[in-house]
Amino acid sequence: MHHDDPVVPTYYQLIWPTLQAVISLGGSAHKDEIDAAVIESQEFTESQQQVLKGDGPQTLLLDRMSWARSYLKGMGLLGNPRRSIWAVTEIGQAAEERDIKPLHDEYQANARAGSRQRRVWADDGKSPSPPMVAPATEPSDEKGGLQGDTELGTEGWRDLLLDRLLRVHPYAFEHLAQRILREAGFSQVTVTSRSSDGGIDGMGVYQLSLLSFPVYFQCKRYQGSVGSSAIRDFRGAMAGRGDKGLLISTGTFTSDARKEARREGAQPIDLIDGDALCGLLKDLQLGVSTVERVVEDVTVEPEFFDALDDRHGSK
Secondary structure (H helix, E strand, C coil): CCCCCCCCHHHHHHHHHHHHHHHHHEEEEHHHHHHHHHHHHHCCCCCHHCCCCCCCCEEEEHHHHHHHHHHHHHHCCEEEEEEEEEEEEEHHHHCHHHHHHHHHHHHHHHHHHHHHHHHHHHHHCCCCCCCCCCCHHHHHHHHCCCCCCCCCCCCCCHHHHHHHHHCHHHHHHHHHHHHHHCCCEEEEEEECCCCCCCCCCCCEEEEEECCEEEEEEEEEECEEEEEEEHHHHHHHCCCCCEEEEEECCCCEEHHHHHHCCCCCCCCCCCHHHHHHHHHHHHHHHHCCCCEEEEEEEECCHHHHHHHHHHHHHHC
C-alpha cells in the first residue's frame, strides 16, 4: 500500500506486515532489518518515517513497529532469542492473515485477566501460587498506537540518554564523537574548527591490519529522522578529501537515507543512529554506568504446607 500523507498506521495494522517481513528475511532477522523490510514493503514515505512519538526523540513508526513485534511474540508467532534478534515460530510460519485478529484478541484478553489478578493479589497482600506471568498490557494512545517499549524489558535509559544528548552543546557533541572514535580504536582524531568545517565535523585514521585510511565524520543532533539529502550533502563536503564517511545522529535514518548511504558507485557513508549511539556509549562506559543485579525467582510451594498439615494437623 502506498501512503501519500504522514498518517502512521497503528501497531495492529503493522502486525501482519511485520510477520511477513521476518519470513521474507529467512525466518529470523535483526530488528533494523525487519524495520527496513516493512518500510519497503509498505512503501512508507519519508514524511511518515519522520513523525515523532510525542516530543521525540523516537519516531512514531519505529515505536509502533516495536510494539507490533512485541505483540507477535505474545501471540506466539515470533520469538525473541536475544536482544534485537527476532525469529518466526512454527505457529507463525503457518499463520494466515485471518488468524491475526483472534490471536490478538486472545492475547489482549489474557493480558487484562493477568493484570486484574495481579491487582487482587496486591490488594490482599498475597503472591500468586503457582506463579503466573501475564502478557504485556496495551496502553493505547489517541491514534491507536502504544506508549513504551516491551522488547526484552524496559529500555527507558536509552530515551533518557538521547534526551540528554539533545541538550548537549553542538560543539560538545562533536567532541563526544571524537572521544567515541578514539575509544573505538581510531587515531589522530581531530574536530574541525566551528567556522570552516564545510559540513565535516572531524576526521580520524583507522588502522586495519597493514592498511590505514582517513574517515571523515559528521554529527547531527536530530530528534526525528535524517533524510537522504543529508547524506548527499555530507558526501559533497567529502569530495576530494577521502573515501570513507561516518554520520553520527541521535535520531534515525529514513529508508531512503540508508539506500543513499550505500548507493553503488558513490562514496560509502556508514551510519550510526541514536539506538546504536546509545549502545556504543554503554559499551564504552561513556556517561553510562551498568550495575549487574542478581534477581531471585521466589515460588511458594503450597504442597509443602499441605503435607505438613497431613502429618501434624490432626494431632
